[in-house]
Amino acid sequence: MPNATPTRKLEGRVALVTGAARGIGRAVAAKLAAEGARIVINDRDEGPVEDAARALRGSGATVVTCPGSVTDDGFAHGFVNTAISKFGALDIVVNNAGYTWDSVIQKMTDEQFQAILDVHLIAPFRILRAASEPIRTFAKQEAAEGREVFRKVVNISSVVGLGGNPGQANYASAKAGIIGLTKTLAKEWGRYKVNVNCVAFGFIKTAMTQPIAAEGERRVGVQPELLEKLEREMIPLGRLGTPEEAADGVYLFCTPESNYITGQVVIVGGGIAF
Ligand SMILES: NC(=O)c1ccc[n+]([C@@H]2O[C@H](COP(=O)([O-])OP(=O)(O)OC[C@H]3O[C@@H](n4cnc5c(N)ncnc54)[C@H](O)[C@@H]3O)[C@@H](O)[C@H]2O)c1
Numbered sequence: 682m683p684n685a686t687p688t689r690k691l692e693g694r695v696a697l698v699t700g701a702a703r704g705i706g707r708a709v710a711a712k713l714a715a716e717g718a719r720i721v722i723n724d725r726d727e728g729p730v731e732d733a734a735r736a737l738r739g740s741g742a743t744v745v746t747c748p749g750s751v752t753d754d755g756f757a758h759g760f761v762n763t764a765i766s767k768f769g770a771l772d773i774v775v776n777n778a779g780y781t782w783d784s785v786i787q788k789m790t791d792e793q794f795q796a797i798l799d800v801h802l803i804a805p806f807r808i809l810r811a812a813s814e815p816i817r818t819f820a821k822q823e824a825a826e827g828r829e830v831f832r833k834v835v836n837i838s839s840v841v842g843l844g845g846n847p848g849q850a851n852y853a854s855a856k857a858g859i860i861g862l863t864k865t866l867a868k869e870w871g872r873y874k875v876n877v878n879c880v881a882f883g884f885i886k887t888a889m890t891q892p893i894a895a896e897g898e899r900r901v902g903v904q905p906e907l908l909e910k911l912e913r914e915m916i917p918l919g920r921l922g923t924p925e926e927a928a929d930g931v932y933l934f935c936t937p938e939s940n941y942i943t944g945q946v947v948i949v950g951g952g953i954a955f
Contacts, residue, residue, distance in 0.1 A: 689717030690936050695770040697721045697760060699751050699808070700778025702729035704887035705837070708928035709775055713935060714742030718773065721764045723747045725778075751778045751804035752796075757811035771815050773833045773935050776805035776859070781889060782899045783848040794851040801855035805836055806862055813870075820873035831874045831940045835931050836863045838881040840948060844955025856881070860946055867944030876943045878934040883950020884911055886921040917952030 696713045700706040702724030710722050714737055722737070724730040727748040734744045747763045749756050764771045779801045782793050816832060823830045841849055842856025860879055867877040884890050884903070893902040903911075912920050930949030933939060948955075 689715075691773070692717035694718045694772040694935075695721070695764050695768045696773035696775065696935070697723070697764055697771065697808075697812075698775045698777060699723045699760075699804070700725075702726075702733045704889065705882070705885055705924045705927045705931075706775070706777040707733050708924035709777060709931045710737060710744070711740070711742075712925070712928040712932045713773065713775075714740070714744065716932070716935075718935075719743040719768050721745050721747055721760065721767070723749065723751065723760060723778065725750050750800075751808070752799045756804070757807035760808060761811040761815065765815055771812060771819070771832070774808060774812055774835070775931055775935075776808060776834070776836045777931075778804065779837070779855075780899075781849065781852050781901060783852070785848055786850050789850060794854075797851035798855045798858070801852065802858040802862065805859060809834065809862070809866060816870070816873055816875060820875075823874075829874055831876055831937070833935045833939070834863075834866065834870075834875060834877040835934045836860075836877070836879045837931075838863075838879050838946060840881055840883050840950055840953060840955040843881055843946075843948075863946070864944045871943060876934065876939055878939070878943060879946040880927075880930045880934065881946055881948045881950070882922070882927055882930075883916065883948060883953040884908075884921045885924060885927045885949075887924055890921060911953075915953055916950070920951065922949065922951055 696718040698706050698710045701710040701722035710720050714720050730746045730748045734746045737744045745767045747760050782797055836859045838859050839856040841853045845853050863877050863879040891902045892905040927949055
C-alpha cells in the first residue's frame with residue numbers, strides 16, 4: 682500500500698527568514714512552512730510582517746515574528762534569540778532581506794554605497810555571527826551523542842554579483858561579497874555540519890523588478906524595454922521567474938538531499954547567462 686501521507690521534509694525544523702513580508706522571502710517562508718518547518722519571519726515594518734504571519738498561520742504554519750531593520754544594532758541577537766526562546770532550536774537561516782538604490786558611480790554617494798552593503802552583506806554577517814553560538818552549542822551536544830544533524834544557511838545573491846550591472850556598483854559589490862562569506866563559512870562550519878550555500882537569482886517577478894518607478898528618494902525597478910528584451914532574448918526559459926520558483930531554489934538547499942553540498946552558488950534564473 683503506498684503511504685497516503687507524503688512526508689514533509691522539514692518537519693520539526695526551525696527556520697529564520699529575513700525580508701519575509703513580501704516577494705521572494707514571503708514565498709520562502711510559505712514553502713518552508715508547508716514542508717513542516719516552524720518559522721521566525723522578519724521584515725522592516727511591523728504591519729506587513731504581522732500580515733504575512735497571519736496569512737501563513739491561516740495555511741497552518743507555526744510562525745513568530747521579529748520585525749525591525751536587519752541593519753539595526755542588536756537586531757541579529759534579537760532575531761536569533763527569538764528562535765531560541767520561542768522554539769528552542771535554530772536549523773535554517775535564509776538571509777534574504779534587501780533593496781536596491783541604483784546610480785552610476787559618479788553619482789553614487791558614500792551613504793548609498795554603504796546602505797546597500799549594510800543590508801545585503803553586513804547584516805547577514807552579523808546574523809550568522811550571532812547564530813554561531815547556539816549552532817556550536819547544539820552541534821557539540823549532538824556530536825557528543827554520536828548524532829550528525831545538518832543545519833542550513835542559504836544566502837541570497839544575484840547574477841549581478843557574478844556578472845556586474847551598470848548602475849549597481851553598490852548592489853553588485855554586496856552580492857559578490859555574500860558569495861565570499863558563504864564560501865568561508867562553509868569551510869569554518871563544516872565541522873558543525875552546517876551546509877552554507879548561496880542562491881543567485883536572475884530576474885524574479887517582484888517589486889524589485891517591476892517597471893521602473895519611484896519609491897521615496899530611490900528609483901526602483903527595471904527599464905520596461907530591458908524586461909521585454911530579457912524575456913525575448915536573454916532568458917532561455919522565456920520569462921521572469923515567480924517568487925514561488927525562486928523559493929523552490931532556496932528550499933533545495935534546505936532539504937536533507939543537500940546534506941553533502943556546501944559552499945556552492947546556484948543560479949535560479951531560467952538559464953540566464955551573465
Ligand atoms: N527579484 C529579483 O529579480 C532578484 C534578483 C536577484 C536577487 N534578488 C534578491 O532577492 C531578495 C528578495 O528580493 P525581492 O525581489 O523579493 O524584493 P522585495 O522588494 O519584493 O522584497 C524584499 C523584502 O525585504 C525587506 N527589506 C528590505 N530592507 C530591509 C531591512 N533593512 N530589514 C528588513 N527587511 C528589509 C522589504 O521590506 C521587502 O519585504 C533580495 O536580497 C534581492 O536582492 C532578487
